[in-house]
Amino acid sequence: MDPIQRERSRVDTVADVTDTVMWFRRDLRTSDHPALLAAVAGADGGSVLPLFVLDDHLLTPAGAPRTAWLFRSLRALSASLDGALLVRRGDPVDVVPAVAAEVGASHVHVSADAGPYGRRRDAAVAKALVADGRSLVATGSPYAIGPGTVVKKDGSPFAVFTPFSRAWGEIGAPRPARDLPDDVRWVRRLAGVGVPEDPDLGTVTLPPVGEEAARQRFGEFLDAVDAYDELRDRPDRPGTSQLSAHLKYGEVHPRTLVEALRGSTSPGARTFRTELVWREFYADVLWHRPETAREYYRPELRTMRFDHGPATDEQVQAWKAGRTGFPFVDAGMRQLAAEGWIHNRLRMVVASFLVKDLHVDWPVGARHFMQALRDGDLASNNHGWQWTAGTGTDASPFFRVFNPITQGQKFDPDGAYVRKYVPELAHLAGKAAHTPWDAAGGYDHGYPEPIVDHKEERVEALDRYAEARGR
DNA sequence: TTTTGAGTTGTTCGA
């Protein structure tokens, strides 16, 4: 009998052997939760220990908005588990097996993590558990269809969104999981550290957090989803779902959303479903190519020239602070700073500005976003940046350089978005807010002049792209 | 193997 088997039979003789551990990570909810149901079923009349591990590896790169969101979400989750959530701090490779041993559980249940770090971590935790005669059981994932599942006819992964989306639709999202039984018993006898106090948010304000808040937000959004395709591009209007951070922490599962939209054929509903598929696509790309969290998806563009040095550092600082002198760009960056969230249209505009007007490599911006965003998701964020930089999955035309001024005039036609976030321009009426250089007294309130000439930098960006392609 | 059609989100210029 090998050691693992022996260990298992020893564990099987423990009195409360049927207790299981539910290790929460990016699934901070109780409904439509296959892994939690599996933990309950595995307990078979015993109790379930709900666990969260505060892992410095994940906490460190997150800024205050995302950390505060996490902590609030954990409090909400614990409340819905009758206060039974056990919170420990440390490396999951040590903490999870230790907790499993303390409670005498033979199985630790999780929703599979698709990210590079999560997969390494889970493999190490599984190994440690097995060495102890226990096992890690993964059920479901944060995606409607698990990353790696949607493949081409020859079994290889998709590299283009549209065919992926078609194949994704043919598989179809599974139906939501059944409700959690009312009579689940939670293990409460272990000591934990509790959920920490929120970090200092400064002036950042967050919307309501947690499963119930997500449900409510989605309910409100559903009432307006038919207008989504028309309004989603308008940062001056409340047309987006505002569900990104709820999805990031699994307070709601995309499967639940797809189910609620089943049968909805309005352009708005279809467009929103497509946005959910984008989230699945980028997770799938990262699953197959974990190195693309940091490296170019298209390595042939690695020779692209970028700017470095004190002058560039100063420009990057201006970009982060929302003081580039381009009103639409600055409004976006200030929204990011004020809310830990930035409208999708502005994510593209400010990214294009950093990469193509300031000639700074995209990871610089991607890291800043991950730090500043409350919804910072590695797959969506970094592949979104790669898309803008032209290094990503989309073979996008090289000439796609956003004009920061006309983008503002097009998508914030009345200048309301600019005035909301850039008070120095609040005295400029209508679309004049986008062109303070044309307005008498446009610079009377301390707003900076443009730090670059967009026309020149656009040509420069095109030249560098051509150079990197060897022409 | 070859062929064919297509590819999230744009800008500029000239008629």
Added chain:
DNA sequence: GTCGAACAACTCAAA
């Protein structure tokens, strides 16, 4: 102001 063409060439996916 509006509209269509030009802006390159390449890669992907499927037939």
